[in-house]
Amino acid sequence: MAEYGCDVLIPESGHRICSVVQKALQAKGLRCENMNASEVFWDEFGYIRMLKRRIAECRPRVVMPVFRSEFIARHRDELPQEVVIPIDSAENIRRLDDKVSASLLCNELGIAQPRIYKKEEIEQISRYPVVFKRASGLNGMGVYMPRSEHALKNLIASSGKGGYLIMDYVEGYDCCVDAVRWGSYFHAEAYRVVLQKKRGYSVLRRTIKAPELVESVRQMLDNVGYKGVCGVDFRVEKSTGKAFFLECNPRFSGGLRSQLQAGFNQPFILYQLALGNQPEPVRFRRGLFSCEWDELLKLLRK
16 A cells, blocks of 8 residues: 555444544544444454455555454454554454453452352352353343343253353442553553443443552453453442452443543554554543433433
8 A cells, every 4th residue: 555545444334432433533633434334243254355345445554443353353364464453363352352261361360250150050049130141242242130040041051052151140330441452551441330221331421540440450451461442341339349340342342432531532542552652641530421312312211
């Protein structure tokens, strides 16, 4: 590519988070293009074919995936090497994204989790609902709250050979940590979920200071040697204030808008790091509320 047609190609358009990423980059003066991957979102090879076409059409300097970084990682050698793609290896992405693998990592590091039951231990469960998580899933897909042993056994039976976790439900609220790690650079900030949708991203959030959670995230990403953006979810128990790891999402999180409004521009920081530039220090505003107004209105109408 002799010259660039745009600064950044965002290969998934039409989703709220993709729009937030694009606006964050455009606010810094970058020229962005996108790719509507809705028809190939679950089709790995179709996704890569479409991405190849869009790269040829747009001639981007950087490709910045929002959701399907694992697709791109598995096919990186098929894409133009002069295009910068700030993602990690497929194996490192899987280690964090897979619910079972991430849980094993937390065990290794001593990071607290809700009690986890093996299949042969479900008779020991004294209180329902519990949380049942399939090993893979996006936006809350694959997460269930069976309210009886019978319902839980049905979920196990429907899982086939796929991995899953069974864990205690913790009464409390969610806190999320978003991080950027690239080489020696690490920065992370946290927010508390004030109002949550039944499934997927939160609706109302408040940015907070949570050094213990940030340190847990640092340990996880350092252990894997991860490069990129990552969101990690915790549940804080109402009665004790103790935080428990829930899951890790090696991609931009649903709370990205809150982080941007508070001063943590993850897309632009990642762009700078990928090009070998040092980002400016983050000046983060804690105690800031932010809301997804369209989703809040939907909830109020119900």
